[in-house]
Amino acid sequence: xxxxxFNAGPSVLPEFTLEQTAKAVLxxxxxxxxxxxxxxRSKEFEAILAETKALFKExxxxxxxxxxxxxxxxxxxxxxxxxxxxMNKKSAYLNSGSWASKAIKEAKxxxxxxxxxSSKNDNYTYIPKNYSIPEDADYFHITTNNTIYGxxxxxxxxxxxxxxxxxxxxxxxxxxxxxxxxxxYGGVQxxxxxxxxxxVVIKNDILGxxxxxxxxxxxxxxxIENDSLYNTPSTFAxxxxxxxxxxxxxxxxxxxxxKMNVEKAQMLYDEIDRNKLFKGTVTVAExxxxxxxxxxxxxxxxxxxxxxxxxxxxxGFVGIKGHRSVGGFRASIYNALPKASIVxxxxxxxxxxxxxxx
Amino acid sequence: xxxxxFNAGPSVLPEFTLEQTAKAVLxxxxxxxxxxxxxxRSKEFEAILAETKALFKExxxxxxxxxxxxxxxxxxxxxxxxxxxxMNKKSAYLNSGSWASKAIKEAKxxxxxxxxxSSKNDNYTYIPKNYSIPEDADYFHITTNNTIYGxxxxxxxxxxxxxxxxxxxxxxxxxxxxxxxxxxYGGVQxxxxxxxxxxVVIKNDILGxxxxxxxxxxxxxxxIENDSLYNTPSTFAxxxxxxxxxxxxxxxxxxxxxKMNVEKAQMLYDEIDRNKLFKGTVTVAExxxxxxxxxxxxxxxxxxxxxxxxxxxxxGFVGIKGHRSVGGFRASIYNALPKASIVxxxxxxxxxxxxxxx
Numbered sequence: 001x002x003x004x005x006f007n008a009g010p011s012v013l014p015e016f017t018l019e020q021t022a023k024a025v026l027x028x029x030x031x032x033x034x035x036x037x038x039x040x041r042s043k044e045f046e047a048i049l050a051e052t053k054a055l056f057k058e059x060x061x062x063x064x065x066x067x068x069x070x071x072x073x074x075x076x077x078x079x080x081x082x083x084x085x086x087m088n089k090k091s092a093y094l095n096s097g098s099w100a101s102k103a104i105k106e107a108k109x110x111x112x113x114x115x116x117x118s119s120k121n122d123n124y125t126y127i128p129k130n131y132s133i134p135e136d137a138d139y140f141h142i143t144t145n146n147t148i149y150g151x152x153x154x155x156x157x158x159x160x161x162x163x164x165x166x167x168x169x170x171x172x173x174x175x176x177x178x179x180x181x182x183x184x185y186g187g188v189q190x191x192x193x194x195x196x197x198x199x200v201v202i203k204n205d206i207l208g209x210x211x212x213x214x215x216x217x218x219x220x221x222x223x224i225e226n227d228s229l230y231n232t233p234s235t236f237a238x239x240x241x242x243x244x245x246x247x248x249x250x251x252x253x254x255x256x257x258x259k260m261n262v263e264k265a266q267m268l269y270d271e272i273d274r275n276k277l278f279k280g281t282v283t284v285a286e287x288x289x290x291x292x293x294x295x296x297x298x299x300x301x302x303x304x305x306x307x308x309x310x311x312x313x314x315x316g317f318v319g320i321k322g323h324r325s326v327g328g329f330r331a332s333i334y335n336a337l338p339k340a341s342i343v344x345x346x347x348x349x350x351x352x353x354x355x356x357x358x
Numbered sequence: 359x360x361x362x363x364f365n366a367g368p369s370v371l372p373e374f375t376l377e378q379t380a381k382a383v384l385x386x387x388x389x390x391x392x393x394x395x396x397x398x399r400s401k402e403f404e405a406i407l408a409e410t411k412a413l414f415k416e417x418x419x420x421x422x423x424x425x426x427x428x429x430x431x432x433x434x435x436x437x438x439x440x441x442x443x444x445m446n447k448k449s450a451y452l453n454s455g456s457w458a459s460k461a462i463k464e465a466k467x468x469x470x471x472x473x474x475x476s477s478k479n480d481n482y483t484y485i486p487k488n489y490s491i492p493e494d495a496d497y498f499h500i501t502t503n504n505t506i507y508g509x510x511x512x513x514x515x516x517x518x519x520x521x522x523x524x525x526x527x528x529x530x531x532x533x534x535x536x537x538x539x540x541x542x543y544g545g546v547q548x549x550x551x552x553x554x555x556x557x558v559v560i561k562n563d564i565l566g567x568x569x570x571x572x573x574x575x576x577x578x579x580x581x582i583e584n585d586s587l588y589n590t591p592s593t594f595a596x597x598x599x600x601x602x603x604x605x606x607x608x609x610x611x612x613x614x615x616x617k618m619n620v621e622k623a624q625m626l627y628d629e630i631d632r633n634k635l636f637k638g639t640v641t642v643a644e645x646x647x648x649x650x651x652x653x654x655x656x657x658x659x660x661x662x663x664x665x666x667x668x669x670x671x672x673x674g675f676v677g678i679k680g681h682r683s684v685g686g687f688r689a690s691i692y693n694a695l696p697k698a699s700i701v702x703x704x705x706x707x708x709x710x711x712x713x714x715x716x
Contacts, residue, residue, distance in 0.1 A: 001390055002390050002391070003389070003390035003391050005391055005395055007395065007396070007397050008397070009397075009590065010394060010395055010396060010397060010398065010590065010593060011395060012391075012395055013392065013394055013395055017394075018383055018384055018392050018394065018395075019384070021383050021394075022380045022381075022383040022384045023380075025376055025379050025380040025383060026376055026377070026380045031361070032359055032360050032361035032674065032676075033360070033361050033363055033370075033676065034371065034376050036368060036371055036375075036376065036379075036551070036552040036598065037363055037365065037368055037369060037370055037371055037376075038365070038368060039365050039366070039367075039368060039677060040368065040553065071431075072430040072431035072432055072435065072554055072555070073429075073430035073431040073435065073575065073589075074430055074589050074590055075589075076574075076575050076588070076589035076590075077430065077431065077575045077589075079573075079574075079575065080573035080574070080575055080576065084573075102574075105574065106573050106574060106575075109571055109573050187590060189590055193394070194394040194592065194593065194594045195398065195590040195591065195592055195593050195594070196430055196554050196555065196590070196591065196592025196593070196594070196595060197430070197554065197592075213467055215437075215438035215442075215464050215467050216434075216437075216438070216460075216463065216464060217431065217434050217435045217437065217438055217464075218438065230434070231431075231432050231433075231434035231435075232367065232368065232432055232434075232545060232547055232553040232554070233553065233554065234552065234553055234554025234555075234592060234595070235368060235552065235553050235554070236552045236553070236554070236594065236595070237554060237592070237594070240394065316390065318390075318391065319397060
C-alpha cells in the first residue's frame with residue numbers, strides 16, 4: 001500500500017510517472033532496450049528531450065527568447081553557476097531562508113553581495129518586504145519557496161535588473177509570469193522527477209555580460225548551444241520529468257494544479273488554525289507556502305511531539321517530522337500528493353486533539 | 359526481444375540491474391514508496407549508499423585512506439573539478455584522445471598545462487609512450503580508455519606525482535591497483551548504471567594543497583565531509599549502480615569479468631584480423647581496448663559501409679556505427695554485453711565476407 005508521502009524532496013510523484021518510468025526501465029516503447037541503455041544522441045532520446053522541452057514551455061507558458069536546460073548537479077550547483085555567468089562585481093540577494101543563505105555564500109566567491117533584506121533574525125518566519133534593490137547590481141536573486149521554513153513568495157515581482165529565482169520547491173505548482181524573470185532554476189526532485197538534475201529557464205540575452213573565463217561545463221552558453229547535450233545528461237531523469245509534465249497536462253495544466261494545491265493547503269492550514277494543540281510557524285499569513293506546511297504543538301503540549309510522530313508512523317505518514325531548524329512538523333504537499341493524504345493528516349490531528357483535550 | 363546493444367554509453371546494462379531498478383521505481387522493497395520518492399537522508403537511502411560504497415571498495419579493492427563519492431554532472435564536470443582542487447600552477451596531461459583533449463582544455467583555465475605526449479597527429483590510433491613527466495607538476499592526468507578511438511592504457515603506471523585517471527569507459531572491466539592513483543573518476547553510464555553522475559575515488563591526502571577559493575559544490579572536501587550528501591544526489595542512479603555491483607559480485611568479481619571481457623574482445627579482434635573485408639583502426643596491438651572495438655572496411659570495400667550498417671540493423675545490432683572522428687564501425691562491448699552479441703556480430707561479419715568475396 002502506498003504511504004502518505006509528506007517528504008520534502010525527493011518526494012511523492014504521480015503514480016503515472018512511476019508506472020511509465022518503471023516500464024521504460026525494462027523496455028522503452030518496445031524497442032528492445034531500456035531507457036537507461038539508449039544513447040543520449042539517439043533519435044529516441046532526441047524525441048524525448050524535444051517533447052520534454054516543448055511541454056515545459058507550453059505548461060509554464062515560457063516566452064520565446066528563453067532556453068530550457070536540464071543540467072546535472074541539482075540546484076546547489078546553480079548557486080555557483082548563476083554568479084559565475086551573471087555577476088561582474090555586484091549582485092543582490094533576498095535572504096529568506098537556508099537555501100537563499102547558501103546561494104548567497106556561493107555568490108560571495110565572485111564579488112560583492114548585497115543582502116537587500118533578511119528574516120534570519122526571526123528564524124525566517126516570513127518573507128522580508130519593503131526593501132530597495134540596488135540598480136547597479138547585475139541581478140537580484142530570490143528563493144520563491146522556502147522548503148524548510150514553509151514560506152512562499154507567490155507574486156512575480158517587477159524588478160529593474162534581471163530577476164533570478166530558485167523555484168526548486170514550487171515550480172509548476174502555480175502559474176508564473178516567466179517574462180518577469182531573467183533566469184528560473186531548481187532541482188526537479190519535488191514537483192517533476194527524481195533527484196540529480198536541475199531545470200534552468202534562461203533568457204538568452206542576459207548572458208555574455210561578464211568578463212571572467214568560465215569552465216565549459218559551468219557556462220550556460222555551452223548548454224544552450226548544445227541543447228543540454230554537451231555532455232551526457234541524466235537521460236532517465238529527463239524521461240521521468242516528461243511523464244510528470246504529461247500528467248500535469250492530463251489533469252488540466254498548471255492552473256488546475258494550482259487550484260488543487262490551494263485547496264489542499266487551505267484544508268491543512270484551516271485545521272492547524274482551528275486545532276487547539278497546533279499552531280503554524282509562519283507569522284505572516286500571506287507568506288504561508290502552499291507546498292510546505294510547517295506547524296508545531298502549542299507550548300503547553302510540546303511534550304506530545306514524539307507521540308504524534310508515533311501516531312503518524314502507524315497511519316503511514318512519511319516525512320512529517322519538521323526540519324531541525326524549525327522543529328515540530330512539516331507536511332510537504334507537492335503537486336502529486338493526493339488530497340486523500342491531507343484528509344488523513346487532518347483526521348489524525350483532530351483525533352489527537354480529541355484524545356488530549358477532553 | 360533485447361537488442362544486441364553495442365552503444366558507447368549510455369549502454370547495455372545487466373538485466374538484473376534493469377529488473378531490480380524497475381521494481382524499485384514502483385515500490386522499493388515493499389515500503390510503500392518508490393526509490394524516486396524517498397529522502398536522501400532516509401534510513402533506506404543511507405543503507406543503499408553505504409552498501410554501494412562498501413561493494414565498490416570491495417570489488418575494486420580500494421585501499422583505506424580513499425573516499426568514494428558519487429557526484430552530479432558526469433565526468434565532464436570532473437574535467438574542471440580536478441584542476442580546481444588539485445592544480446596550483448602546473449599540471450601534466452597525456453593526450454590520448456578527444457576526452458583527454460577536453461580535460462586539457464578545462465585544466466588550462468587554471469594554469470599551465472604540460473602535454474607530455476600526444477597521438478593526435480595520428481588520429482589517436484595508439485597510446486603515446488616514452489615521455490617524461492615533469493616532477494614539479496601538481497599531478498599527471500591520463501584517460502585509461504579512449505571510447506572514441508578504441509585504445510586502452512591497461513597498465514597501472516608508477517608515477518612520482520599524483521596520478522589522476524579518467525576511467526569512465528573501463529572502470530570495473532579489469533582489476534586496478536588503486537593505490538597507484540591519487541584520483542580515479544568517471545561517468546557511470548558504461549559499466550555501472552544510468553547517465554548523470556560520476557564516481558570519484560580520491561586519496562584523501564592529495565587535497566588541501568591549492569590556494570584558490572573553491573565554490574562549495576566544486577570542492578571535493580565538501581563531498582567527502584558530507585559523504586556525497588551535501589546536496590541531494592541522484593538517488594536513483596546510485597541505486598542502479600548498486601544493482602550492477604551486486605551483479606558483478608554474483609558472477610565472480612572483477613577478475614572474472616576481466617577474463618570474460620578479454621575473451622569477448624579477442625573473439626572480435628580475431629575476426630577483424632581474419633576477415634578480408636575489415637581491419638582494426640588501432641595501430642599498436644597492445645593498445646587495443648577490450649571495451650571499444652573500432653574497425654573499418656578495407657579501402658577496396660569502403661563503399662559497402664552503409665550496406666553492412668543496414669544488415670546490422672536487420673540483425674538487431676544497435677550503436678555499431680563508428681564515431682565520426684574515426685568512421686567505420688565501433689562495437690562497444692562493456693561488461694554487461696553478453697558473449698552471444700559478440701557471436702552474432704562475428705557471424706554477421708563472416709556472412710558479409712562470404713557474400714562479397716566469392
